[in-house]
Amino acid sequence: MSASPDFKAIIIGSGPAGLTAAIYLSRANVPNLLFEGQQPGGQLTITTEVENFPGFPEGITGPELMLKLRAQAERFGTVIRGETVESVDLSAQPYTVRTGEGQYAAPVVIIASGSTARWLHLQDEEKFHGKGLSACATCDGFFFRGQEIAVVGGGDTALEEAIYLTNFASKVTLIHRRGEFRGSKIMQERALANPKIEVAWNSIPKQYQADDKGNLTGLVLQDTTGGPDRQLPVTGCFIAIGHTPNTAFLNGQLPTDESGYLVTVPGTTSVSRPGVYACGDVQDHVYRQAITSAGTGCMAAIEAERWLAGVGH
16 A cells, blocks of 8 residues: 555644644645554543643643544545554655555655653553643643642652642642652752652652542552652642653654654754654653644644745645
């Protein structure tokens, strides 16, 4: 199986970045094919309420928002296939994209494959997504006003998220497996000086606890120095141990930073190959928001359309 020669762009990923790129390309009359990947709709599909995406004053669930974006892309002509990209050949144009079901080719490839939050992989962890467990303080902190919550991690991300969450929570417990943080000195000082932050040193979550509705009510903490387990009553837990960009299928063909995120030309979504663009969380380790992902998806589509026009495709 191969893509029709009429397709000018292949989009890898179906989160806000990929679907926004598809909408803009289709409205610019650039025929495009989008592969949904292993998690159609991206990370928003495990988010219950989205209250910070413009245009939805009453809020909207993550899955509903992604279904609306998908329907909008299809309305304008994007072809969407539920396949996962296994490899890409960027050595020559048209570029070749392979999935488990076939091989496809197009002069433009937009990489919007996102990143995957690193979880603790405790028993029944996935059942707590949207019920007290999160990997994004900016996304979900608002829902924990006046509550006692926890942040797991010891780097700058964990420290930043703990400080941010004090704007909402009555108490934030920073859980770190060591006796000292890995984060920068300035972030450590800010966190330790915050009266709302308490630190659980030498501790790791061992078990999630729930009420009869499945909502998080606490954590069982294991002492990494051999002491007894203890219970920490919290209604929210934010995992801040990093994200892994979904780039394995590229097999090292594009430059990445030290954390594995794709490197783009500053102020653009262009990467090191003509006609190849990266947008969304696969190249953004700073903001990681649905709206910023959608914005870079728009950028990628406009840049791709102009590049195609310039080379005569």
